[in-house]
Amino acid sequence: MENQRDxxxxxxGQGPLLSLINKIxxxxxxxxxxxxxxxxxxxxxxxxxxxxxxxxxxxxxxYSKQTQPMNFNHALHMDPEIVSEIQxxxxxxxxxxxxxxxxxxxxxxxxxxxxxxxxxxxxxFPLGESEEEELLINEYVTNKREIPWLSYSxxxxxxxxxxxxxxxxxxxxxxxxxxxxxxxxxxPAYEKNRIxxxxxxxxxxxxxxxxxxxxxxxxxxxxxxxxxxxxHEENNACFTCHK
Amino acid sequence: MEKREGHxxxxxxxxxxxxCTGCGTCMVACAAENxxxxxxxxxxxxxxxxxxxxxKIDNGRPFPDTEVCYFPRPCMHCDxxxxxGHHSPCVSVCVATATELDPHTGIVSQxxxxxxxxxxxxxxxxxxxxxxxxxxxxxxFKPFSKGMERSLSPEVSPRMRGVIEKCTFCHHRxxxxxxxxxxxxxxxxxxxxxxxxxxxxxxxxAITFGDLNNPDHMVSRLIKNKNTFRxxxxxxxxxxxxxxxxxxxxxxxxxxYLPDQIKPVSGNDx
Numbered sequence: 001m002e003n004q005r006d007x008x009x010x011x012x013g014q015g016p017l018l019s020l021i022n023k024i025x026x027x028x029x030x031x032x033x034x035x036x037x038x039x040x041x042x043x044x045x046x047x048x049x050x051x052x053x054x055x056x057x058x059x060x061x062x063y064s065k066q067t068q069p070m071n072f073n074h075a076l077h078m079d080p081e082i083v084s085e086i087q088x089x090x091x092x093x094x095x096x097x098x099x100x101x102x103x104x105x106x107x108x109x110x111x112x113x114x115x116x117x118x119x120x121x122x123x124x125f126p127l128g129e130s131e132e133e134e135l136l137i138n139e140y141v142t143n144k145r146e147i148p149w150l151s152y153s154x155x156x157x158x159x160x161x162x163x164x165x166x167x168x169x170x171x172x173x174x175x176x177x178x179x180x181x182x183x184x185x186x187x188p189a190y191e192k193n194r195i196x197x198x199x200x201x202x203x204x205x206x207x208x209x210x211x212x213x214x215x216x217x218x219x220x221x222x223x224x225x226x227x228x229x230x231x232h233e234e235n236n237a238c239f240t241c242h243k
Numbered sequence: 244m245e246k247r248e249g250h251x252x253x254x255x256x257x258x259x260x261x262x263c264t265g266c267g268t269c270m271v272a273c274a275a276e277n278x279x280x281x282x283x284x285x286x287x288x289x290x291x292x293x294x295x296x297x298x299k300i301d302n303g304r305p306f307p308d309t310e311v312c313y314f315p316r317p318c319m320h321c322d323x324x325x326x327x328g329h330h331s332p333c334v335s336v337c338v339a340t341a342t343e344l345d346p347h348t349g350i351v352s353q354x355x356x357x358x359x360x361x362x363x364x365x366x367x368x369x370x371x372x373x374x375x376x377x378x379x380x381x382x383x384f385k386p387f388s389k390g391m392e393r394s395l396s397p398e399v400s401p402r403m404r405g406v407i408e409k410c411t412f413c414h415h416r417x418x419x420x421x422x423x424x425x426x427x428x429x430x431x432x433x434x435x436x437x438x439x440x441x442x443x444x445x446x447x448x449a450i451t452f453g454d455l456n457n458p459d460h461m462v463s464r465l466i467k468n469k470n471t472f473r474x475x476x477x478x479x480x481x482x483x484x485x486x487x488x489x490x491x492x493x494x495x496x497x498x499x500y501l502p503d504q505i506k507p508v509s510g511n512d513x
Contacts, residue, residue, distance in 0.1 A: 104419075105426030158356045158400040160418055164425045237345045239352035243400050243415050 059207045063191040063200050069148050070139075071132050074184045085119065092167065095174055095182055107163035110149045117141045150190040152201045153178065153218065160243040170230070179215035253322075253349040254412055255455040255483035256442070257465040258315055260493060262449035265313030270295045272444030273317075276413060278395045280380030280402070292374040294318070294410035295441050302492045312493050315450070317441065318372040318410035319474065319482030320351045332480060333364035333373060341407075349455075349483060350412050358406040365407055369475050370482075372409050379404040412452075413439040434460050455483060472497055 030036050077083050078094060088094040098111040116136065120127060123137045140147050155161055166172045174182055191200035203209065204217030211217060214226075220241070227235045235241075273279070273295040285291055298314040321331035322344065331351050334344050341357035342364060344350075365373040380401055395401055398415040402408045420437040424430060434453055442452040453460035465471065466485050472494045473482045488494055 101426060103426065105422035105424075156356075158354070160415070162418065162422055162425075164422055168425055168428075169430075234347055237347060237352070238343050238354045238357075239345050239348070239350060239411075239414055242352070242354050242356070243398060243418070 065189040068187045105164045253455040257451045257485045259449045260488040262447045269441035272440045276440035321480040332367040336363045336367045355406045360405040
């Protein structure tokens, strides 16, 4: 295009390339002009609060915090010095004392009150002096009431998950997906997404969605990524995880 | 994608129409098993959802030559034709990848959360096996429905308004059977360990369910019967639901032949 001649014989005033360079020059000029700097200040004045709202206030607004009905101390129950009944060669085996599989392979999940009352059965002779235990016995064990635990890792309704496939076949540790939940002394607050109703553990605590540990989040992508990594891509058909 | 020789398993169903009495137990069992919703007024049957539908056909002759046959119709779980390209009609039209032909089981899935409700698949399905939710199931007719969600099975996710649903060959029962097998330290399922709710419920034992890829399974033996046919076979949709009838007029009607078109069009011509 540049070497195209004007029919009148004169050289054209400005080629498109030249005009582009001039435009860039003009742009650089305006950037350093005072009016543009003011504009930049206004822009930042809009962007920064927007980021603060989006990254700090919105997550706080999005998730409602609920407390569990009572505290449960995993570390205490996993300590063989205090609770000698819970035994096993591996840590997983000891977890399975409470979080067991039924004969048909289904996972019991959070244990029922019957498991607790194997040890915490008598209100006259409690195992310790703590108020929590008193609450457990008086409120739930004697009344044969289930403790209404809030489940942190519960997936949406449409998701099918099988613990036995991951633990017996996949030989995975509980920690891989649940982190240090088996070592907690105090239960964290349960955070529920106000829009979807799902627990925050699915998306993860990090609002950016970036993952450092394997248990940081348990979204569809996280499931699929591990299946791919472990060479079980056959489990990435929709109807494996959905029902 | 490399050409697949077939599925690992290919679950299929054989329905013996000679045994079917049309009692409708399969429909009821299916609806209860799969959380199929009901409306406050179910008298308009055109709008009812029935994953397993029961049709009644007759030979069109006047009395005393009239003959009647009942036709239970689940989803046919149409398959590839083995020559590449041709799928289940619904899968090939779905714009949202909400329905898939599972390469390991041959089951056509339906992911309600993914469905955008365009109803293209419903139009594509030659068997009318797909149903659209015009209303929110169990939550839509409060207070009549109060507490009704407690009757739902947790193994099947309930559907919301605006999505398509269909028979899944009781896929959750496959997962249930697998879970049990894993607990017993095996990976393969025995015959009849995984059967659909309609199969289990049929009082006439007209329905047989099993793996069509396994020559030892009853279904594989039954489909060798000379009276075995499939619905609209000429469309080349390769249904995995087979029917058996000793009556010729039933077999002919199943393929909707025109009066002068007796021979089925072979798959190659399409």
